[in-house]
Amino acid sequence: MLRQYELVEKVRGYDPDADEAMLNRAYVFSMQKHGTQKRASGDPYYSHPIEVAGILTDLHLDDETIVTAILHDTIEDTVATHEEVEKLFGPNVARLVDGVTKLSKIEAQTESQRAAENLRKFLLAMSDDIRVLLVKLADRLHNMRTLHHIKNDEKRRRIARETMDIYAPLAERIGMYEFMTEMQTLAFKELEPAAYESITKRLEQLRSGGGGDLITRIGRGINAHLEANGIDAEVKGREKHPYSIWRKMAERHVSFEALSDVMAFRCIVDSVEDCYRTLGLIHQRWPVVPGRFKDFISTPKRNGYRSLHTTVIHDERMRIEVQIRTREMHAQAEFGLAAHWAYKEGKDAAHTQHPWISDLVEILDHAATAEELLEHTRMAMYQDRIFAFTPKGELIQLPKGGTAVDFAYAVHTDLGDQTVGAKINGRLVPLRTVLENGDQVEILVSKAQHPQPTWLGFVITGKARANIRRWVKSKEREETIALGRKIFDEITQRLPDPLGWEAIAEALKRLHLPDDNALMEAIATKRIDDVAVMEALLPGSTRTGSKPPPQRTAISVKGLTPGVAFQLAECCHPIPGDRIVGLRREGVGIEVHTINCDSLADGQDADWVDLHWGDETDGGTARLCLVIANQPGSLAAVAGIIGRDAANIVSMEQTARDGVFHTFMFDVEVHDVEHLMRILAALRVSDVVSSAERL
Numbered sequence: 001m002l003r004q005y006e007l008v009e010k011v012r013g014y015d016p017d018a019d020e021a022m023l024n025r026a027y028v029f030s031m032q033k034h035g036t037q038k039r040a041s042g043d044p045y046y047s048h049p050i051e052v053a054g055i056l057t058d059l060h061l062d063d064e065t066i067v068t069a070i071l072h073d074t075i076e077d078t079v080a081t082h083e084e085v086e087k088l089f090g091p092n093v094a095r096l097v098d099g100v101t102k103l104s105k106i107e108a109q110t111e112s113q114r115a116a117e118n119l120r121k122f123l124l125a126m127s128d129d130i131r132v133l134l135v136k137l138a139d140r141l142h143n144m145r146t147l148h149h150i151k152n153d154e155k156r157r158r159i160a161r162e163t164m165d166i167y168a169p170l171a172e173r174i175g176m177y178e179f180m181t182e183m184q185t186l187a188f189k190e191l192e193p194a195a196y197e198s199i200t201k202r203l204e205q206l207r208s209g210g211g212g213d214l215i216t217r218i219g220r221g222i223n224a225h226l227e228a229n230g231i232d233a234e235v236k237g238r239e240k241h242p243y244s245i246w247r248k249m250a251e252r253h254v255s256f257e258a259l260s261d262v263m264a265f266r267c268i269v270d271s272v273e274d275c276y277r278t279l280g281l282i283h284q285r286w287p288v289v290p291g292r293f294k295d296f297i298s299t300p301k302r303n304g305y306r307s308l309h310t311t312v313i314h315d316e317r318m319r320i321e322v323q324i325r326t327r328e329m330h331a332q333a334e335f336g337l338a339a340h341w342a343y344k345e346g347k348d349a350a351h352t353q354h355p356w357i358s359d360l361v362e363i364l365d366h367a368a369t370a371e372e373l374l375e376h377t378r379m380a381m382y383q384d385r386i387f388a389f390t391p392k393g394e395l396i397q398l399p400k401g402g403t404a405v406d407f408a409y410a411v412h413t414d415l416g417d418q419t420v421g422a423k424i425n426g427r428l429v430p431l432r433t434v435l436e437n438g439d440q441v442e443i444l445v446s447k448a449q450h451p452q453p454t455w456l457g458f459v460i461t462g463k464a465r466a467n468i469r470r471w472v473k474s475k476e477r478e479e480t481i482a483l484g485r486k487i488f489d490e491i492t493q494r495l496p497d498p499l500g501w502e503a504i505a506e507a508l509k510r511l512h513l514p515d516d517n518a519l520m521e522a523i524a525t526k527r528i529d530d531v532a533v534m535e536a537l538l539p540g541s542t543r544t545g546s547k548p549p550p551q552r553t554a555i556s557v558k559g560l561t562p563g564v565a566f567q568l569a570e571c572c573h574p575i576p577g578d579r580i581v582g583l584r585r586e587g588v589g590i591e592v593h594t595i596n597c598d599s600l601a602d603g604q605d606a607d608w609v610d611l612h613w614g615d616e617t618d619g620g621t622a623r624l625c626l627v628i629a630n631q632p633g634s635l636a637a638v639a640g641i642i643g644r645d646a647a648n649i650v651s652m653e654q655t656a657r658d659g660v661f662h663t664f665m666f667d668v669e670v671h672d673v674e675h676l677m678r679i680l681a682a683l684r685v686s687d688v689v690s691s692a693e694r695l
Contacts, residue, residue, distance in 0.1 A: 001047040002054045004028075010057040011066055018063040025088060026070040033078040041149035048142060049073055055138040065131045068096040072135055076101045099132035100139065133170065137179050140167045144186040160190035177305075178334055181241050188243040199242040203262075215239070218314060219265060222282070222322070226267065229281050234268040264321040268330050272297060275324045279308050282322055286312035289319055297329075299387055299395055305333055388439045396441075401460050404431050408443045409464040416467060418445040432458040450475075477521065483590065484520030487609065491523075491530050495538050507536035526586045526607060568620065572597035573695070575620030577673030582609035621650055622676050624666045626683065627690040630659070634688040641686060642668060645679045661690055 002010070004027045011018045030046045037045035053069040067089055074080040075097060086094035144163055150156050164187040171180035189196045219237040226233045240262050267278050275297060292311035300306045307325040314320050325333065388396050388407055396410050404424065409416030421444035422431055435441065451471040459465055492499055504516065511528060513519050522528045534541050572594045574580050582590040583606040590609060593600055628634045642649055648669040656663035670676045676694065683692040 001043075001050050007050065007053060007057070007066075010054070011063060014057075014060045015063065018066075022067055022089060023063060023070075026067040029080075029088065030070050030074060033074045033080045035078075037077065039146065039149070040151070041146055045073075045077070048146075051142050052135070052138045055141060056134065059134070061131070061134065064090075064092055064096065065135060067093050068100065068131065069135050069138060071097050072100045072139060096129060096132055096135070099129065100135050130174075133174065137167060137171050137176065141179055141183055144183055147186060147190060156190055160187040163187045164191065176334075181244075184243040185241050188246065192246065195246050196242055199245050203239055203242070203245075215263060218263070218320060221315070222265060222267065225285055226278060226281060229277075231269060231274055231278055231281065233274075233278060235265060236268070237263060237265045240264055263318075264323065266330070267322060267324045268327055269324065271326060275308055275326060278324045279310060282310065282312060282324075286314055288312055292321075297325075301397070307333060386435060386437045388435050388437075388441050391440065391442050398435060399460055402435050403458055403460070404429065404433055404435065404441060404443065405455050405459050406461040406464045407435060407441050409459075409461065409467055411443070413463075413467055415443055415445060416464060417451055417471065418447060418449045420444050420446045420449045431455070480524045481517050481520045484522070484524030487523050487584075488520060488533070491533055492537065494530075495534060495541055497538060497541075499537060503537050507533070510536040524584075524590070526584045530607070567591045569593045569597065569599065571599045573621055573623045573667075575622050575670060575673060575676060576613045577676075580611045580613070582611045583607070584609050619669060619671055621667050621669050623695040624668060624680070624683075625655075625691075625693050625695050626664050626666060627661050627692075628664060629688045629690065630657075630662050631688065637686060637688045638666075638683065641682050642666075642679060645675070645682060647675070647679055665695075 004024065007027065008020055008023050011023060012020065027050070030049050034044070034046040034049075039045050039048060049070050049072055052072065053066050056066055056069050071080075071085060071089070071093065075082060075085065082094055082098055085097055140163060143159065147156055147159060150159075163183050168180050168183040168187065171177075171183065215237040219235045223233060223235040226235070245262060267282075269275055269278055289311040292309075294309040297306045297308060306329045307323050309321065309323055311319055311321050386398055386400050386402065388398060388402075390396065390411060394411075396407060398406055398410055402410075404422035405416060405419055408419045408422070419431065422429055422433070423442040423444070424433060424435065424439050426440075426442075451468040453468070453472050455468050456465060456472075459468065504519075508515065508519060511519065511522075511532070513522065519528075519533075523530075523533060531542050567590070568574055569591055574592055574594045579595040580592050581595055581600070582592050583600075584590050585606045590611075591606075592611060626638065628638060639649060650667040650669055652667075653665045654662060655665050668676075668679070670679065680692050680694065683689045
């Protein structure tokens with residue numbers, strides 16, 4: 001553990017203007033507050049924050065950040081208060097300490113909810129000042145270094161899994177690869193001990209068989225080749241880390257022996273020009289492995305990482321990876337965001353360089369559950385990336401498998417919400433099209449458009465899913481309230497006396513509901529039945545044991561979105577013109593059936609609501625069963641008949657084969673029953689159709 005004077009000297013060594021008195025106060029304050037507390041290792045507890053501060057001094061961070069590291073557990077684990085910290089160390093340090101502090105006292109129903117609440121507060125604090133993230137990562141790194149002292153196996157694995165899923169990807173996203181690599185290695189050792197032991201043994205065998213000398217020999221050979229051609233380079237060789245090797249073995253489904261590029265070399269040069277000259281000299285000297293070259297200088301990673309990556313076949317008949325970068329790029333690659341102190345330029349600068357932070361905060365605003373928050377956060381941080389371009393040439397990074405809709409939301413939330421189509425490389429494509437590296441994407445928009453619930457079936461980014469779900473939930477509540485209001489109006493018509501506004505206010509009190517909208521929502525989802533509403537509005541209006549007055553008027557379903565406020569039943573596929581009835585069950589929207597649907601017999605537990613189609617209603621999907629002759633051109637003839645009548649085939653399924661005739665199920669979009677009847681009549685007179693019926 002660093003002693004007090006050693007820590008102060010380390011900070012003053014790179015920052016002569018550091019506040020020495022504040023550092024000393026923080027050291028003593030932490031020791032006093034943690035007192036006799038012990039860690040699982042048996043060491044004094046205050047040794048942990050001191051070691052965390054020591055890790056951050058290696059990154060040459062400012063005195064406020066170092067003091068935050070020393071104090072980061074005092075509010076959570078001791079009797080120290082936020083006010084006390086603010087009084088002794090100032091508002092900035094108090095704010096940073098509060099941002100790092102976990103919500104350990106929160107009452108959560110599940111472990112995932114507790115983790116999500118901790119993550120929610122942490123990400124919000126991080127978005128305000130990126131130093132919170134730097135302290136938290138150093139804290140987690142030291143906890144992982146001492147993880148083996150914890151005796152509880154399940155607790156060790158939980159901490160390791162959280163580190164692998166959240167903290168290592170966070171370190172990668174801000175370019176702190178040394179932190180990321182060490183955390184992944186330590187977590188991998190805990191989560192997959194057999195695989196870790198196997199790979200480390202193979203690496204030891206590689207070294208004992210001359211592998212160590214081999215790395216040195218290859219490095220010297222590369223250096224000599226570059227020097228002979230006028231390039232002054234520092235060449236470093238290393239083995240890849242166990243977790244990196246294991247992941248490649250899993251992704252490529254190969255054994256350790258078949259994984260040839262377990263060695264990597266870095267060529268650190270003086271300028272960008274030297275980077276490309278070095279690349280040319282290496283490709284000139286050794287054969288290139290096709291498809292393994294990446295230029296992160298012209299298209300940097302989203303975390304600011306820049307370098308050239310290539311894989312060549314060396315003289316020793318083995319693949320080696322070579323990374324080429326300048327000294328400035330190397331500092332950025334090692335220490336990431338900490339290397340250029342983005343936080344000194346303020347919050348806006350940090351967001352400009354790391355827009356993924358803003359994306360995560362937006363996900364926080366829209367995630368409905370703890371599990372959804374954790375799912376979206378992992379999506380945003382922990383997937384391989386592809387690069388696509390806007391028509392103006394702006395580079396957009398997406399997870400591999402991202403679609404045109406994911407791209408639109410990555411550019412701007414409003415663009416995603418208004419997306420109606422997309423062009424990839426000038427060609428109009430479906431919105432679910434998966435993007436490839438280098439695609440140029442143009443998003444077509446309309447102000448009348450809104451997010452579609454069906455998009456949830458193919459988007460993969462957390463930001464897109466969160467925004468689509470936000471709209472669906474908002475629209476669902478809005479339409480549920482509108483539907484509840486229509487049912488409420490119908491209920492009031494059954495009362496013997498007219499109502500005044502004061503009656504509704506009194507009813508809300510009796511039903512313990514906060515406002516008018518809550519009442520309408522409860523009525524639509526049958527959380528409150530009609531009798532209870534009538535009694536609350538006009539006490540004594542219904543007599544105990546008697547049936548409630550029958551429904552007097554039909555309720556229009558005009559202007560509501562199918563699948564949101566109500567569901568059109570899959571069993572009978574009602575369309576405008578059908579006589580319809582609604583089943584209202586507790587906690588869900590109304591399910592709409594045709595009046596002669598067989599499924600109504602199973603709806604005895606639901607309230608029946610008499611419905612009719614609104615005046616402006618247009619369109620529905622009808623299901624047809626067609627028996628078609630098995631001969632060339634039959635399907636084309638059927639499609640032609642449906643198309644000529646201005647209907648659209650949504651889906652088609654073959655359900656039976658019977659020699660010369662085949663049976664198909666068609667889902668067809670039509671305006672109303674009259675439109676459907678015209679189509680059926682045209683199909684029935686066709687020579688290729690044996691029978692045509694609506695299901």
